[in-house]
Amino acid sequence: xxxxxxxxxxxxxxxxxxxxxxxxxxxxxxxxxxxxxxxxxxxxxxxxxxxxxxxxxxxxxxxxxxxxxxxxxxxxxxxxxxxxxxxxxxxxxxxxxxxxxxxxxxxxxxxxxxxxxxxxxxxxxxxxxxxxxxxxxxxxxxxxxxxxxxxxxxxxxxxxxxxxxxxxxxxxxxxxxxxxxxxxxxxxxxxxxxxxx
Amino acid sequence: xxxxxxxxxxxxxxxxxxxxxxxxxxxxxxxxxxxxxxxxxxxxxxxxxxxxxxxxxxxxxxxxxxxxxxxxxxxxxxxxxxxxxxxxxxxxxxxxxxxxxxxxxxxxxxxxxxxxxxxxxxxxxxxxxxxxxxx
Ligand SMILES: [Zn+2]
Numbered sequence: 054x055x056x057x058x059x060x061x062x063x064x065x066x067x068x069x070x071x072x073x074x075x076x077x078x079x080x081x082x083x084x085x086x087x088x089x090x091x092x093x094x095x096x097x098x099x100x101x102x103x104x105x106x107x108x109x110x111x112x113x114x115x116x117x118x119x120x121x122x123x124x125x126x127x128x129x130x131x132x133x134x135x136x137x138x139x140x141x142x143x144x145x146x147x148x149x150x151x152x153x154x155x156x157x158x159x160x161x162x163x164x165x166x167x168x169x170x171x172x173x174x175x176x177x178x179x180x181x182x183x184x185x186x187x188x189x190x191x192x193x194x195x196x197x198x199x200x201x202x203x204x205x206x207x208x209x210x211x212x213x214x215x216x217x218x219x220x221x222x223x224x225x226x227x228x229x230x231x232x233x234x235x236x237x238x239x240x241x242x243x244x245x246x247x248x249x250x
Numbered sequence: 251x252x253x254x255x256x257x258x259x260x261x262x263x264x265x266x267x268x269x270x271x272x273x274x275x276x277x278x279x280x281x282x283x284x285x286x287x288x289x290x291x292x293x294x295x296x297x298x299x300x301x302x303x304x305x306x307x308x309x310x311x312x313x314x315x316x317x318x319x320x321x322x323x324x325x326x327x328x329x330x331x332x333x334x335x336x337x338x339x340x341x342x343x344x345x346x347x348x349x350x351x352x353x354x355x356x357x358x359x360x361x362x363x364x365x366x367x368x369x370x371x372x373x374x375x376x377x378x379x380x381x382x383x384x385x
Contacts, residue, residue, distance in 0.1 A: 073314075073315035073316075074315075076314065076315055077311060077315055080307065080310055080311070081307070084301065084302045084306075084307055084310075085299045085300060085301045085302065086299055087302075088300060088301065088302035088306075089298075089299045089300045092300065098303075101302075102302065102303055102306045105302050105306055105310075106306055106309055106310050106313070109310045109314065110310065110313055110314060113314040113315070181296055182296045182297075182298065185292075185293060185296040185297065186296075186297070189297075200293075200297075203258075203262070204297065204299060207262065207264050208258065208259060208262070208264055209264065220251050220255070223251070223255050223256065223258055223259065224255060226258050227254070227255055227257065227258065227286065230286050230289050230290065230293075231286075233289065233293070234285070234289055
């Protein structure tokens with residue numbers, strides 16, 4: 054049986070019937086989105102690794118009792134959020150600001166990981182990504198979270214998960230876009246010019 | 251809701267076909283939405299989903315599905331044998347033990363006693379009190 058073709062709900066049923074591979078498929082299916090989401094909140098790769106691990110262990114322990122198979126993704130992300138919030142509480146942190154890359158003196162050479170020569174296009178592309186991620190990092194925590202959740206969910210799913218009206222989320226999302234635009238126009242006007250062409 | 255606010259729904263294709271068509275018309279004339287659309291398009295290509303490090307995934311499996319519990323090290327028949335032996339010894343001790351049974355303190359003999367018996371007991375007690383001798 055090819056697990057990759059199965060829906061989440063089918064994997065949960067298999068897991069409940071004792072198929073450990075079904076759980077492993079769920080981990081492989083969600084690990085990247087979860088890790089990116091947690092990393093976006095913690096800004097620390099080590100913490101993100103630890104918390105991702107804690108999360109999936111928690112999912113494993115509770116999955117057999119979980120009955121709303123169709124909302125599994127929402128459940129996993131909600132658990133992830135709770136785990137991160139607990140982590141912040143334990144460490145007395147509300148929000149860890151992103152490293153201040155945008156305001157540092159910037160050179161394209163800095164973004165080449167090992168200093169080895171790379172094609173200029175790759176370096177420029179990395180620079181743009183860096184600028185965008187830096188701009189996103191300057192948003193409020195709620196706004197950042199929404200931007201990252203949007204990678205994995207529809208607005209309706211996020212609204213259901215956070216129990217908020219979809220209109221509120223759309224307003225927040227649009228506000229975040231405007232902020233990103235403003236930040237980019239100040240920190241990297243050349244990036245801003247590109248998307249406006 | 252302000253129609254411009256719905257741009258993200260249009261961009262991510264989360265509108266009904268009918269609403270999508272209406273929005274497309276709006277987009278042709280609205281500079282603000284055109285700008286936001288371009289921004290979203292740009293953002294989508296620049297954001298990356300990052301995979302967790304391989305050792306993290308391996309550790310998750312090692313602590314969940316591939317975790318080796320104590321019983322995984324001992325063959326099942328050995329555990330079965332040990333359980334059966336314990337039960338046998340337990341029953342043997344319970345049924346063939348010489349230890350006296352502890353009486354139930356809450357049950358006592360309430361068989362009837364006659365007045366003659368009571369009189370006899372009274373007389374015996376009086377005699378003990380009078381002579382100081384236990385008969
Ligand atoms: Zn508009």
